[in-house]
Amino acid sequence: MSTQCPACSRDNLTVTGLSQHLAKSRNPHCQALYRQSHSQIHANDPYYEPDTDGGYGEDDLEFARADDPEFVWEQTSGDDNADDDASDDGLNAEPEWEPPENLYHPFTSKMDWEVARWAKLRGVSSTAFSDLLAIEGVSERLSLSFKNANELNALVDHELPSSRPKFKREQIVVAGEAFDVYYRDVVECVRSLYGDPDFARYLAFAPERHYSDKDKTVRLFHDMHTGKWWWDTQKKLDQHSPGGTIIPIIISLSIPSISRFTIGNIPKEIRRKPSRGAHILLAYLPCTRLEHITNKASRRQTLANLYHACLSRVLAPLKSVGLDGLCMASGDGALRRCHLLFASFVGDYPEQLLATGIKFGECPKCNVDAAEMGSNTAPFHLQKLSEVLDALATLNEGNLSFVRACSVAGIKPIVHPFWEDLPFTNIFRAITPDVLHQLYQGLIKHLLGWLSAACGAAEIDAHCRRLPPNHNIHLFRKGITSLSRISGAEHAQICRFLLGIVIVRGLLDFLYLAQYPCHSSETLQLLDDVLDLFHDNKDIFVELGIRNNFNLPKLHATRHYTLMIMMLGTTDNYNTEYTERLHIDYAKDAYRATNHKDEFLQMTRWLERKEKVLRYEKYINWRLAGNHESEPYHSRPPDMTFRRLQTMTKHPSAKAVNIDKLIEDYGTTYFHEALARYITQLSHTNDPCLSSQTLDVLAHDVHLPFRSLPVFHKIKWLSVDTCDHGDATVTLDSVHARPQQSSGSSPLARRSDTALVSLGPNTDIVSAGIQGFRVGQVRVIFALPPKSLPLLLPPTVQVPKHLAYIEWFTPFSSAPDRRHGLYELSIVPLANIVRSVHLIPSFGAVVPQEWTSDTVLDDCNDFWLNSYLDRYTFCIFK
Numbered sequence: 001m002s003t004q005c006p007a008c009s010r011d012n013l014t015v016t017g018l019s020q021h022l023a024k025s026r027n028p029h030c031q032a033l034y035r036q037s038h039s040q041i042h043a044n045d046p047y048y049e050p051d052t053d054g055g056y057g058e059d060d061l062e063f064a065r066a067d068d069p070e071f072v073w074e075q076t077s078g079d080d081n082a083d084d085d086a087s088d089d090g091l092n093a094e095p096e097w098e099p100p101e102n103l104y105h106p107f108t109s110k111m112d113w114e115v116a117r118w119a120k121l122r123g124v125s126s127t128a129f130s131d132l133l134a135i136e137g138v139s140e141r142l143s144l145s146f147k148n149a150n151e152l153n154a155l156v157d158h159e160l161p162s163s164r165p166k167f168k169r170e171q172i173v174v175a176g177e178a179f180d181v182y183y184r185d186v187v188e189c190v191r192s193l194y195g196d197p198d199f200a201r202y203l204a205f206a207p208e209r210h211y212s213d214k215d216k217t218v219r220l221f222h223d224m225h226t227g228k229w230w231w232d233t234q235k236k237l238d239q240h241s242p243g244g245t246i247i248p249i250i251i252s253l254s255i256p257s258i259s260r261f262t263i264g265n266i267p268k269e270i271r272r273k274p275s276r277g278a279h280i281l282l283a284y285l286p287c288t289r290l291e292h293i294t295n296k297a298s299r300r301q302t303l304a305n306l307y308h309a310c311l312s313r314v315l316a317p318l319k320s321v322g323l324d325g326l327c328m329a330s331g332d333g334a335l336r337r338c339h340l341l342f343a344s345f346v347g348d349y350p351e352q353l354l355a356t357g358i359k360f361g362e363c364p365k366c367n368v369d370a371a372e373m374g375s376n377t378a379p380f381h382l383q384k385l386s387e388v389l390d391a392l393a394t395l396n397e398g399n400l401s402f403v404r405a406c407s408v409a410g411i412k413p414i415v416h417p418f419w420e421d422l423p424f425t426n427i428f429r430a431i432t433p434d435v436l437h438q439l440y441q442g443l444i445k446h447l448l449g450w451l452s453a454a455c456g457a458a459e460i461d462a463h464c465r466r467l468p469p470n471h472n473i474h475l476f477r478k479g480i481t482s483l484s485r486i487s488g489a490e491h492a493q494i495c496r497f498l499l500g501i502v503i504v505r506g507l508l509d510f511l512y513l514a515q516y517p518c519h520s521s522e523t524l525q526l527l528d529d530v531l532d533l534f535h536d537n538k539d540i541f542v543e544l545g546i547r548n549n550f551n552l553p554k555l556h557a558t559r560h561y562t563l564m565i566m567m568l569g570t571t572d573n574y575n576t577e578y579t580e581r582l583h584i585d586y587a588k589d590a591y592r593a594t595n596h597k598d599e600f601l602q603m604t605r606w607l608e609r610k611e612k613v614l615r616y617e618k619y620i621n622w623r624l625a626g627n628h629e630s631e632p633y634h635s636r637p638p639d640m641t642f643r644r645l646q647t648m649t650k651h652p653s654a655k656a657v658n659i660d661k662l663i664e665d666y667g668t669t670y671f672h673e674a675l676a677r678y679i680t681q682l683s684h685t686n687d688p689c690l691s692s693q694t695l696d697v698l699a700h701d702v703h704l705p706f707r708s709l710p711v712f713h714k715i716k717w718l719s720v721d722t723c724d725h726g727d728a729t730v731t732l733d734s735v736h737a738r739p740q741q742s743s744g745s746s747p748l749a750r751r752s753d754t755a756l757v758s759l760g761p762n763t764d765i766v767s768a769g770i771q772g773f774r775v776g777q778v779r780v781i782f783a784l785p786p787k788s789l790p791l792l793l794p795p796t797v798q799v800p801k802h803l804a805y806i807e808w809f810t811p812f813s814s815a816p817d818r819r820h821g822l823y824e825l826s827i828v829p830l831a832n833i834v835r836s837v838h839l840i841p842s843f844g845a846v847v848p849q850e851w852t853s854d855t856v857l858d859d860c861n862d863f864w865l866n867s868y869l870d871r872y873t874f875c876i877f878k
Helices: 015-024 028-037 084-088 110-121 126-134 149-159 186-194 197-202 228-240 296-314 318-324 349-356 385-397 399-409 435-455 457-464 488-495 506-514 521-537 539-543 553-568 580-592 599-625 659-665 671-683 692-700 786-792 871-877
Strands: 168-174 177-183 219-221 245-254 258-263 280-284 326-329 335-346 644-647 654-658 708-712 714-720 726-738 754-758 773-782 803-808 824-829 833-836 839-841 863-865
Touching: 110 149, 110 599, 126 149, 149 599, 168 296, 177 296, 177 599, 186 245, 186 258, 186 280, 186 326, 186 335, 228 245, 228 335, 228 553, 245 349, 258 580, 280 296, 280 599, 318 335, 335 349, 349 435, 385 399, 435 457, 435 488, 435 506, 435 539, 435 553, 506 521, 506 553, 521 553, 580 599, 654 659, 659 671, 659 708, 671 692, 671 803, 671 824, 714 773, 726 773, 726 833
Parallel strands: 245 335
Antiparallel strands: 168 177, 177 280, 245 258, 258 280, 326 335, 644 714, 654 708, 708 773, 714 726, 754 773, 754 833, 773 803, 803 824, 839 863
C-alpha cells in the first residue's frame, strides 16, 4: 500500500519509505514535520489523529478482528504546505535518496566491515586486537581502514548511526553521600523501541479480547494487550484524556545494579528473543555496600532509599508524559498521542521486596499472614495502594510518625519510592510471577531436597542413571543429588523425568500449565485445581519429618498466578528466564571489557558501540535481502499445535548395509518378514477384504531382490514459521536409530529411540485423537533401492522414500503387556512417525543393578509414557 507525504505531496511512498523520507528530506516542510513528530503536540495538531474515540465501552473493542485500525494521515492542500517561493525553488521536486554505492560505508569493503564486526562482537580485548593489527602486513593485506582499536572505536563512535539514546551520568545524594548513576532518558528509550521500523507492523495499540468459541464465552489470554490491566487502564485514561495510546513500561531489575526496559506494545514472541533487540539497558545503578555504615538496619534502609532515589530520577519523565501524553511516531510513520505508563516489574523475590518496600518473609503483593503462607485457603487481599500512599505522605510529620505510619501500612519507611507519583500505577499489582526463580529455582529446588530426604539420594541417583535417552532429555550419568549451583535450565531438565523417579504430580502439572503460551478461562481453572492437588498431598513431607511447615513466599506466590495471567497476559510476557542472557551481555561481558577502573563509564561506552554495530549489521542484511514489502501481521493467539517439519539428510549414514548386519547390529530380528508383509500390503492396497492370514501367506512368497540397503541414523524435526519454512538452526526433536559405534576409548552403545507413530495417514494428534497413535521403538530407518521397485510392486504404487522398522509397545487402550518377547513388528512410512517420546521404566521398589541407560528398553518389561518430556507432550497427554 502506498501513501503520500503530507508536507510535500510526494506520492508512491511505502509506510516505511515515508518515515525514511521525512528523516532524510532536505525540504524544510518535511524537516519541520519530522521534528514535530519528535516533540510533544496537542490533540488538535493538524498532523495528529488519535487511534480511538473517547468514551468507548469494552464491547466496542472486542476482537478477533482482521486488522488494527489504520492510522490516516490528514492531508492538507499544497497552498497550506508550501508557498510559491518554495515551489519555485524546486524543493518539492526532491530527487529520491540513493544509497551509496559502497554498501558497507563508512567501511571501505566487506572485509573491512567483517573485521570490525568481529572485533566489536566477539569479545576480543582492545589490546589484543591492536596487537593483531600491529603485526607487519596484517592491516595492509586485509585493506583495513583502521590500524588499531582506537581508530576503530573512533569510526564507530562518529560514523555509525545510533538507534539508542546515550547514557547520562548524574550524582544522587543519599544520607549525605553522593553516588554516580548512569542512565538513559526513558522517553528516548521508548521512542527508540516504539519507532523502530523492525517492530512497526507488530505493535499493539489498543486492548483486545480474544475468544476460543463463536459465542465468546471462553476468553483467551496471551499477549499483554489481551489482559485486563490494559482494558482497565485504558478506561481510566480515557476519563482523563480520551483517545490516547498506552505504552506499557516493563522494568526488569537484577540486583545489584542492572535495570532493563522494554514496552508491552511489542509482542512477547519478539521480546523474549534477545537477538531481536526489544530490550534496552536503562540504567547502571550504584553498586555499593555502604560498609561505612556499621548498623545493619541503617545500612539496609539507606541502600533501599538509594535504590528508590536512583529509579525516581530515571523514571521522573513518566510523571508528566503518563498523564499528558507525548506525540510519537511509530516505525511506519503514524503519529499518536502516547501515554507512557509503568505496567509491570520483573524480578526475583529480593528485587520485589526492594521495589515494594515489603519486609522479608512477607508477600510483596498481598497482606497474607506470614504464618499462613503455606496454606491454600488462608484469606488475603491485595495491598491497598491508597493506605500505603497515605503512610508515605506522613514523611513531613516527623521521623517517628513516618515510621509508625509505614509499619501500620505494612511497608518499610522508604523516602519517596520511585512509584509514588507515577500515574495509573499500582506497584503491588505490577509485581509479576517469575517462573525461573519462583518455580524452577525456588519450589523445584525445595522439592528435590524433600525427595532426597524421603527416598534416599542413592536410590534417586540410581533411577536417573537408568533412564533411556531422548533428544529432549539430559541424562545425568552421576545422578542429581550431588549437583551444586543447579541452573534454571538444569532444573527444567530434571522436571522432565522427575515424575518417573518419585510420584509428585500436582507441582509438576502446575509448573507446565503455568508456562502455557496461551491460557483460557478453562485452563486457568485447571491451574488452580492442580495447585490444590499439591496442597492436598503436601503433608506427607510433614509426616515424614522432612518439613515442619510450608510457609514459603514462593509457594504462596503461586496463588497469584491466575490473577496476574488475566491481568497482564501469560507468564512468558515477564519471565526472567528470557532476560538472563541480557544480564550476561549487559553486566558480565561489559565488565570483562573494562580495566576494572571507573568501570561503569567504560561499560556504557562498550555497550553503545556494540549496539551501533548490531544495528548496522541489521541494516546491511536488510540491504542485501532487498526492500521487500512484508506481509500484513495480525495478532492471533499462539498456536498450541507446535508445528514442525520432518527432515532427513540428503545422503544416507551408511550407503549399503547388508541385511544380515541389519538384523545383528540394529536388532531387527524379523526384518525379512516385516518388509515382505509391508510390500504385500502395498501391492494389495485396493483390496479391503484381504485378511491377516491371507496377507501372511502372500508375504511368504515375496522375494527381496537385494542384499543390502541404504540406512539413515537420525530423523530430525525443525522449527517452521507460518509459511511452513523450516529453520535449520533450530532442531525441535530427533529420533536416533544407530548401531554400536566406536568413538575413541569409549564406544557408543546401540541406540533405538522410542517414537509416537500414527496408525493412519492423519499425523495430527489433536484431530485424530490418541487412539490413532501407538508408541514404538525405531530400530532402523532405511530406503528401498529404486532399481528394485519394479521387481516388487506394480508401477502404479507410490512407495514412500524412507521407511522405518518399528517394534510396537502395547496400545494406549490396553493394559501393559508384561510379556517382553511378544512385540508386534511393522514397517511403516517415515512420515507416520510424528515425534519422539520418552518412556520411564517401572523401576519397582529397588532398581535392578544390571539395567543401564543404554539397555533399559530391552531389559525392562513395563514402562510409563513420560508426559513431561516437553510442553507439547504435556498438552497432548494431559
